[in-house]
Amino acid sequence: MSELVNVVVFGSAGRMGQAVIRSVLASPLARLTCALVRPGSGLADEPLDRVFGALPRNVDFSTSLDPDERYDVMVDFSGVHAFDAALALAVERRIAFVSGTTGLRDEHRAAMQQAARTIPVLWAANFSLGVAMFLRCARRIGAALPDWDCDIVEMHHARKQDAPSGTALAVGEAIAEARGAGLADTAVYHRHGHIGARKPGEIGFATLRGGDVVGEHTVIFATEGERLEITHRAGDRDIFARGALAAAIWIARRDPGLYTFDQVLAP
Numbered sequence: 445m446s447e448l449v450n451v452v453v454f455g456s457a458g459r460m461g462q463a464v465i466r467s468v469l470a471s472p473l474a475r476l477t478c479a480l481v482r483p484g485s486g487l488a489d490e491p492l493d494r495v496f497g498a499l500p501r502n503v504d505f506s507t508s509l510d511p512d513e514r515y516d517v518m519v520d521f522s523g524v525h526a527f528d529a530a531l532a533l534a535v536e537r538r539i540a541f542v543s544g545t546t547g548l549r550d551e552h553r554a555a556m557q558q559a560a561r562t563i564p565v566l567w568a569a570n571f572s573l574g575v576a577m578f579l580r581c582a583r584r585i586g587a588a589l590p591d592w593d594c595d596i597v598e599m600h601h602a603r604k605q606d607a608p609s610g611t612a613l614a615v616g617e618a619i620a621e622a623r624g625a626g627l628a629d630t631a632v633y634h635r636h637g638h639i640g641a642r643k644p645g646e647i648g649f650a651t652l653r654g655g656d657v658v659g660e661h662t663v664i665f666a667t668e669g670e671r672l673e674i675t676h677r678a679g680d681r682d683i684f685a686r687g688a689l690a691a692a693i694w695i696a697r698r699d700p701g702l703y704t705f706d707q708v709l710a711p
C-alpha cells in the first residue's frame with residue numbers, strides 16, 4: 445500500500461487505546477490522525493507528547509473529529525458503554541471500523557451488521573495471533589471429540605469489567621458451533637451447591653480475576669482416563685494492539701461489509 449492509512453483511536457486514554465497509539469506511532473504503514481478521549485477527560489486538548497514523549501508530528505488528544513480531516517479507519521477499545529457512540533461516529537464519517545471492545549450484547553452485534561451495509565466493520569474478542577490459532581485448534585478438537593466434556597477457564601486483571609471474557613465466549617461459541625449446537629443452549633456459567641452430575645454437551649466457564657494478569661485462557665477437553673488442555677497466555681497488551689492495527693490497515697480501504705480477524709490472518 446503506497447499511501448499511509450489514517451487512523452483514529454477511540455478510547456485513547458485507556459490501557460488498550462494507548463497500546464494501539466504506540467503501535468500506530470511505530471508503524472511505517474499508518475499515521476495517527478486523531479486520538480479520541482471521552483468528553484471531560486483530563487487529557488482532552490492536551491498534546492500526545494504528554495503521554496508518549498516527543499513526537500515528530502504532534503497530535504492532540506481530542507473529544508471530536510476534525511470536519512476537514514481525512515480519516516480511513518477507527519480503532520475502538522473503549523468499553524461497552526461507549527461502543528454505540530464509537531460505531532455511530534464511524535458510520536457518520538464513513539470510516540472503516542475495527543473494535544476489540546468486549547462485553548457486547550446482541551443489539552451491538554445487530555448494530556455492527558447494520559453499519560456493515562455502509563462501512564467495513566471488523567470486531568474481534570481477541571486480536572492476538574496466538575489466540576487466533578488457539579481458536580482454530582479449539583474448534584477442530586471440539587469437532588473431532590464431540591463427546592468429550594469441555595470447560596473453559598480464564599484469568600484477567602482485577603479491573604476487568606465483563607465476565608467471562610469475550611475471548612472465552614468466542615472459544616465457547618466456536619466449540620459449540622463445531623458440535624452443531626448453540627452456546628446459549630450449552631453454556632454453564634455458574635456451578636454452586638448441589639448441582640448434580642454434568643450434562644452431556646455442557647460447556648462450562650470458570651472466571652478468575654486478580655492482579656495485573658493481561659489474559660490467560662485454557663480449554664479443557666476431558667473423557668474417561670484422559671484429558672487434553674490447550675492454554676494461551678498473553679504477557680503484554682502490545683500483542684492485541686499490533687493485531688488490531690494489522691486489521692485496521694487490512695480493512696481500511698475495503699468495501700463495506702462485516703469482516704473477521706481470521707480473514708486478516710488467512711493467506
Ligand code: NAD
Pocket residue numbers: 454455456457458459460461480481482483521522523524525526529543544545546547568569570571572684
Ligand atoms: P480501559 O478502561 O483502560 O480503557 C477504556 C477507555 O475508553 C477509558 O480511558 C475511557 O475513558 C475511554 N472511553 C470511555 N468512553 C469514551 C468515549 N465516549 N470516547 C472516548 N473514549 C472513551 O480499558 P482497556 O483495558 O483498555 O479495555 C478496553 C476494552 O478492550 C475492554 O472492553 C476490554 O475487554 C477490551 N480488550 C480487548 C482486547 C482484544 O484483543 N479484543 C484486548 C484487551 C482488552
